[in-house]
Amino acid sequence: xxxxxxxxxxxxxxxxxxxxxxxxxxxxxxxxxxxxxxxxxxxxxxxxxxxxxxxxxxxxxxxxxxxxxxxxxxxxxxxxxxxxxxxxxxxxxxxxxxxxxxxxxxxxxxxxxxxxxxxxxxxxxxxxxxxxxxxxxxxxxxxxxxxxxxxxxxxxxxxxxxxxxxxxxxxxxxxxxxxxxxxxxxxxxxxxxxxxxxxxxxxxxxxxxxxxxxxxxxxxxxxxxxxxxxxxxxxxxxxxxxxxxxxxxxxxxxxxxxxxxxxxxxxxxxxxxxxxxxxxxxxxxxxxxxxxxxxxxxxxxxxxxxxxxxxxxxxxxxxxxxxxxxxxxxxxxxxxxxxxxxxxxxxxxxxxxxxxxxxxxxxxxxxxxxxxxxxxxxxxxxxxxxxxxxxxxxxxxxxxxxxxxxxxxxxxxxxxxxxxxxxxxxxxxxxxxxxxxxxxxxxxxxxxxxxxxxxxxxxxxxxxxxxxxxxxxxxxxxxxxxxxxxxxxxxxxxxxxxxxxxxxxxxxxxxxxxxxxxxxxxxxxxxxxxxxxxxxxxxxxxxxxxxxxxxxxxxxxxxxxxxxxxxxxxxxxxxxxxx
Numbered sequence: 001x002x003x004x005x006x007x008x009x010x011x012x013x014x015x016x017x018x019x020x021x022x023x024x025x026x027x028x029x030x031x032x033x034x035x036x037x038x039x040x041x042x043x044x045x046x047x048x049x050x051x052x053x054x055x056x057x058x059x060x061x062x063x064x065x066x067x068x069x070x071x072x073x074x075x076x077x078x079x080x081x082x083x084x085x086x087x088x089x090x091x092x093x094x095x096x097x098x099x100x101x102x103x104x105x106x107x108x109x110x111x112x113x114x115x116x117x118x119x120x121x122x123x124x125x126x127x128x129x130x131x132x133x134x135x136x137x138x139x140x141x142x143x144x145x146x147x148x149x150x151x152x153x154x155x156x157x158x159x160x161x162x163x164x165x166x167x168x169x170x171x172x173x174x175x176x177x178x179x180x181x182x183x184x185x186x187x188x189x190x191x192x193x194x195x196x197x198x199x200x201x202x203x204x205x206x207x208x209x210x211x212x213x214x215x216x217x218x219x220x221x222x223x224x225x226x227x228x229x230x231x232x233x234x235x236x237x238x239x240x241x242x243x244x245x246x247x248x249x250x251x252x253x254x255x256x257x258x259x260x261x262x263x264x265x266x267x268x269x270x271x272x273x274x275x276x277x278x279x280x281x282x283x284x285x286x287x288x289x290x291x292x293x294x295x296x297x298x299x300x301x302x303x304x305x306x307x308x309x310x311x312x313x314x315x316x317x318x319x320x321x322x323x324x325x326x327x328x329x330x331x332x333x334x335x336x337x338x339x340x341x342x343x344x345x346x347x348x349x350x351x352x353x354x355x356x357x358x359x360x361x362x363x364x365x366x367x368x369x370x371x372x373x374x375x376x377x378x379x380x381x382x383x384x385x386x387x388x389x390x391x392x393x394x395x396x397x398x399x400x401x402x403x404x405x406x407x408x409x410x411x412x413x414x415x416x417x418x419x420x421x422x423x424x425x426x427x428x429x430x431x432x433x434x435x436x437x438x439x440x441x442x443x444x445x446x447x448x449x450x451x452x453x454x455x456x457x458x459x460x461x462x463x464x465x466x467x468x469x470x471x472x473x474x475x476x477x478x479x480x481x482x483x484x485x486x487x488x489x490x491x492x493x494x495x496x497x498x499x500x501x502x503x504x505x506x507x508x509x510x511x512x513x514x515x516x517x518x519x520x521x522x523x524x525x526x527x528x529x530x531x532x533x534x535x536x537x538x539x540x541x542x543x544x545x546x547x548x549x550x551x552x553x554x555x556x557x558x559x560x561x562x563x564x565x566x567x568x569x570x571x572x573x574x575x576x577x578x579x
Contacts, residue, residue: 048200052201056201056202057346066211067226068408071223072408077223077328084334086170089315099184100187100191103188146174156319172231183202186242213232314462314485329475335404339392375509378504379513383556386429386520395548424482427484427486433493434455434493440497441497454489455489457489461481465477465481466482523552526547
């Protein structure tokens with residue numbers, strides 16, 4: 001629970017040590033003093049999300065290490081990874097992108113109407129109107145996927161060496177569609193309530209379920225144990241959030257009053273409890289519309305779904321093209337992608353935390369606030385992803401050796417995977433920008449098709465370039481085409497956002513990212529030079545994790561990248577405060 005929602009924090013605690021009894025007063029406006037600054041709330045939420053994201057990523061690497069150790073990079077692992085396409089697509093649609101892009105603004109809007117005193121409770125009305133229908137739709141889709149598993153495998157990977165194993169694994173992983181859908185629904189609702197802890201734990205729970213199930217059952221079921229673990233882990237994701245969701249849903253304003261962050265609004269009056277504020281209206285900027293038309297109608301869902309499907313279809317293109325290559329190619333692509341995407345995942349945690357803030361600012365008509373928030377998010381995400389990209393490129397062989405080279409995963413597998421990962425890294429900034437820029441587009445009441453069109457254009461570039469490059473260059477051609485396609489989409493979204501939704505300064509954002517990219521190139525060059533000088537993969541990688549970010553920060557300061565300068569100033573102020 002965050003400080004805004006609970007009314008806690010150092011200043012609030014001082015004021016409410018001995019709470020006076022509620023007193024009804026009329027509403028002359030006075031300056032607001034109570035709740036903590038939004039920046040502190042977001043910083044705390046980002047820290048929690050970062051810590052749990054890192055924990056989930058570490059467990060994800062342990063999961064991948066276990067798969068590589070038990071099954072190597074061969075026909076069995078290829079069969080499992082084809083089946084894993086279903087939960088990968090489902091997680092993007094139902095947890096990470098589509099569900100959040102639709103439901104976070106919907107719940108934010110319902111909460112704003114609740115705060116304005118609307119009855120019946122808009123939040124409960126939204127849940128009762130959407131959740132039952134969603135469960136029916138997800139259940140039917142899951143059943144169809146289980147029955148149609150042979151067709152899915154044939155479409156995804158024609159010519160696969162072990163199609164029957166892939167079919168059996170797909171029937172198990174298809175069960176995640178139902179559980180992922182519920183997980184995404186709960187996550188969106190909780191984030192709109194600014195409850196960030198339970199949603200941040202879902203990938204910890206997911207990976208724990210996979211690892212435990214796989215270790216227990218692999219001797220009996222082989223690679224099918226990994227598929228069963230995916231299904232078990234998805235159930236744990238729901239259980240990790242369900243208590244918090246029920247608790248928030250159970251909050252019911254009594255007597256026609258609405259409770260919001262320590263304030264109770266009652267038709268022009270405010271009940272004071274030592275923390276509440278004297279206000280003349282609900283503490284929301286801008287008017288709250290009486291209703292939001294077709295919140296979850298087809299016109300809103302279709303652009304988001306097509307955008308998300310096109311984004312995830314990059315993986316489908318890769319596996320389709322790699323199915324005709326030698327056994328193990330799909331596995332090499334998968335391991336390289338999973339590791340390379342860690343910096344991108346960490347960078348997007350910033351946008352995940354601030355998305356409800358952007359959605360509310362857009363809904364309230366606060367264009368300047370939304371613009372500043374989006375520009376700041378893009379720059380901060382760029383810092384994280386580009387620093388991580390420099391480490392990934394410079395120390396790719398050491399990273400793969402430390403993580404995977406044991407058991408059935410050979411030194412030759414390490415060399416191939418590391419080379420692929422270096423090519424993947426060229427598209428990490430594009431991946432980060434697509435994830436960050438998609439959110440503001442879908443913060444508005446009116447649906448927009450521009451992100452879906454931009455994503456489709458990038459996918460077309462990816463598919464055509466991949467088909468042309470797979471013959472002469474194999475997996476490297478597939479990977480380079482992926483980076484090219486996602487970069488095209490990122491450029492289109494960056495140019496389109498400023499003229500359609502949030503009037504960001506595109507040239508300023510591009511200049512900031514260019515400076516950070518130059519710093520990343522310098523850091524990467526130093527890392528490539530230093531990596532072979534230290535013997536031992538572990539020692540070399542440990543030194544690189546200190547050296548490359550340090551060089552990146554120094555180079556960015558020399559180039560006067562504004563976010564690095566701002567972060568340094570903030571660190572100095574915090575240090576002086578602690579001293």
